Amino acid sequence: MTLSQHVLQQLNNFGPDAQDLSAIMNRIAFAGKLVSRRLTRAGLVEDALGFTGRQNIQGESVKKMDSYANDVFISVFQQSGLVCRLVSEEMDDIYYMPESCSISRYTLLYDPIDGSSNVDINLNVGSIFALRRQQGDDTDQTGADLLTPGHEQLVAGYILYGPSTVFVYSIGKGVHSFTLDPSLGEFILSSENIQIPEHGPNYSLNEGNMWQWEESFRDYIRYVHRHEVYSGRYSGALVGDFHRILMQGGVFLYPGTTKNPAGKLRLLYESAPLAFLAEQANGKATTGDHSVLDVKPDHIHMRTPLIIGSREDVALVESFIQGRKLEQPPAPLGVSSI
Numbered sequence: 001m002t003l004s005q006h007v008l009q010q011l012n013n014f015g016p017d018a019q020d021l022s023a024i025m026n027r028i029a030f031a032g033k034l035v036s037r038r039l040t041r042a043g044l045v046e047d048a049l050g051f052t053g054r055q056n057i058q059g060e061s062v063k064k065m066d067s068y069a070n071d072v073f074i075s076v077f078q079q080s081g082l083v084c085r086l087v088s089e090e091m092d093d094i095y096y097m098p099e100s101c102s103i104s105r106y107t108l109l110y111d112p113i114d115g116s117s118n119v120d121i122n123l124n125v126g127s128i129f130a131l132r133r134q135q136g137d138d139t140d141q142t143g144a145d146l147l148t149p150g151h152e153q154l155v156a157g158y159i160l161y162g163p164s165t166v167f168v169y170s171i172g173k174g175v176h177s178f179t180l181d182p183s184l185g186e187f188i189l190s191s192e193n194i195q196i197p198e199h200g201p202n203y204s205l206n207e208g209n210m211w212q213w214e215e216s217f218r219d220y221i222r223y224v225h226r227h228e229v230y231s232g233r234y235s236g237a238l239v240g241d242f243h244r245i246l247m248q249g250g251v252f253l254y255p256g257t258t259k260n261p262a263g264k265l266r267l268l269y270e271s272a273p274l275a276f277l278a279e280q281a282n283g284k285a286t287t288g289d290h291s292v293l294d295v296k297p298d299h300i301h302m303r304t305p306l307i308i309g310s311r312e313d314v315a316l317v318e319s320f321i322q323g324r325k326l327e328q329p330p331a332p333l334g335v336s337s338i
């Protein structure tokens with residue numbers, strides 16, 4: 001089954017809204033194919049690797065692939081009549097598509113290349129996206145309706161550019177994955193109704209930040225180190241690390257640091273879309289204080305700490321944050337080895 005057939009089947013109707021959503025997903029998939037094609041030949045074509053020399057609004061150096069993928073998402077939606085606004089990690093402000101705004105009520109929020117430090121060394125990267133329905137007219141172009149919790153997301157997903165290119169999405173009816181068949185140029189259904197295991201062996205975080213975390217995270221890591229059932233797995237690309245946890249169980253963490261108290265990951269186009277997927281797959285996502293999907297952003301590039309994955313593994317981290325470990329140390333996981 002192809003992706004667009006699947007979307008229509010999930011919506012269980014063929015009305016104009018369903019056709020629009022299916023067309024939007026098709027466009028995102030097309031962007032994914034274009035990015036995937038460039039990545040597979042990045043070492044051979046000019047201007048695919050390295051930095052642009054510019055910095056984005058978060059003060060991070062922009063890679064040529066970040067900029068390319070950002071433009072791909074713009075161009076696949078231009079003149080489509082499908083999406084009125086785009087919000088991207090690589091654009092300071094909301095990008096309006098006036099030609100579509102009179103007929104479209106959708107906003108696409110995206111991280112065009114997630115994990116871009118991996119691009120130059122040919123390791124996995126991803127794209128993350130969320131789709132929201134516009135509330136109100138936004139005539140003054142403030143985008144105020146976008147500063148609402150992640151429950152407002154209609155669709156969320158990601159594209160993982162690994163040995164194969166995989167498209168994972170949820171429209172609020174479970175999580176499904178598709179694998180790109182390059183000979184057909186189509187994403188074909190590979191797993192339906194994916195469930196994150198209740199717990200798993202993987203813990204995924206940048207331990208290089210250990211002395212910048214709050215003590216509770218160091219306590220958690222000491223606990224993990226003392227129990228041999230755990231395996232550290234960190235690729236430097238959230239999409240890849242999350243995909244492992246989605247399929248095998250475990251927990252990904254990006255806590256606040258002394259330098260960045262809210263951590264590194266951006267709510268609207270990184271944490272919230274993955275939290276939507278995690279919850280749809282029976283997992284959990286928290287900032288440590290609140291469910292990620294309850295957090296109301298105060299600006300479009302807001303960051304949040306992220307703890308996401310299997311329910312029991314996220315609960316274990318929370319038990320350290322809340323100091324419950326002092327009363328009742330959590331039991332080791334019931335998994336023997338990876």
Ligand code: AHG
Pocket residue numbers: 060089111113114115116117206236237238239264
């Ligand atoms: P991006 O490439 O979109 O800026 O995101 C990078 C993110 C995420 O993919 C990854 O988990 C994290 O940054 C890695 O950060 P550290 O290098 O600080 O571990």
Ligand code: MN
Pocket residue numbers: 111113114115238270
């Ligand atoms: Mn990212």
Ligand code: MN
Pocket residue numbers: 066089111112113114115116
């Ligand atoms: Mn990015």
